[in-house]
Amino acid sequence: MSIRRAQADDYVAVRGLADALAAHIEEPPPPLTLDRYLAFYVREHAPVHLFVALLEDRVVGMIAWILTHELYSAQAGIYISDIAVHADARRKGVGRALMTKAREWASDHGVTKLGWDVWKHNASAMEFYEHLGATVDTEAVPHLLLLTNVPTHPANGPAPPVFRVS
Numbered sequence: 001m002s003i004r005r006a007q008a009d010d011y012v013a014v015r016g017l018a019d020a021l022a023a024h025i026e027e028p029p030p031p032l033t034l035d036r037y038l039a040f041y042v043r044e045h046a047p048v049h050l051f052v053a054l055l056e057d058r059v060v061g062m063i064a065w066i067l068t069h070e071l072y073s074a075q076a077g078i079y080i081s082d083i084a085v086h087a088d089a090r091r092k093g094v095g096r097a098l099m100t101k102a103r104e105w106a107s108d109h110g111v112t113k114l115g116w117d118v119w120k121h122n123a124s125a126m127e128f129y130e131h132l133g134a135t136v137d138t139e140a141v142p143h144l145l146l147l148t149n150v151p152t153h154p155a156n157g158p159a160p161p162v163f164r165v166s
Contacts, residue, residue: 001094003101006050006062011037013059014052021084025119048081051101053094060089063098067111078106080116099132117142 006014011034019029041050041064053061064082069075080102085094106114115137118125 001092001097002054003051003097004054006041006052008038008042010052010059014041014050014062017059017062017084017086018082020087021082025122049105051098053085053089053098055089055092055094059086061085061094061098063102065102065114067109075113076109076111078102078111078114080114083116095128096132 014037015032018032022029038046040046040048048064048066050062050064052059053063062082062084063080065078065080068077068079070077083095083098085098102114105111116129118129
């Protein structure tokens with residue numbers, strides 16, 4: 001197995017994993033176009049880090065995260081937005097390898113914590129994270145504010161922000 005940064009030609013495989021993840025959490029397929037995939041995940045300075053796991057040159061898993069920083073603590077963190085493993089590749093160490101990649105990247109970049117949300121009905125994922133040593137954050141209460149009046153980009157949504165790191 002190998003883990004590498006996602007590339008443009010991974011779009012179909014990543015889209016398939018995203019569709020399967022959405023179905024698993026009872027959501028409609030994501031409207032992820034190739035243009036948005038490239039803008040958010042692949043291009044230089046893309047705002048989201050996306051890595052894929054390969055078995056025999058086939059993409060079988062993915063993990064995506066953003067880097068955060070808290071002013072009150074001066075600590076950097078990673079928020080994992082998505083992790084998915086193809087059904088026929090589960091229980092083969094793919095999920096663990098993807099989480100290990102996130103931990104290694106975090107360590108290399110001075111990040112002190114990783115965080116993510118788990119769908120409340122996904123007991124197998126909660127068990128997996130517990131085996132990795134993760135705990136439930138009982139001090140934070142997630143909030144969500146849905147924006148309904150945001151102008152959309154013709155390719156299905158607002159254009160991603162451009163971030164430059166010096």
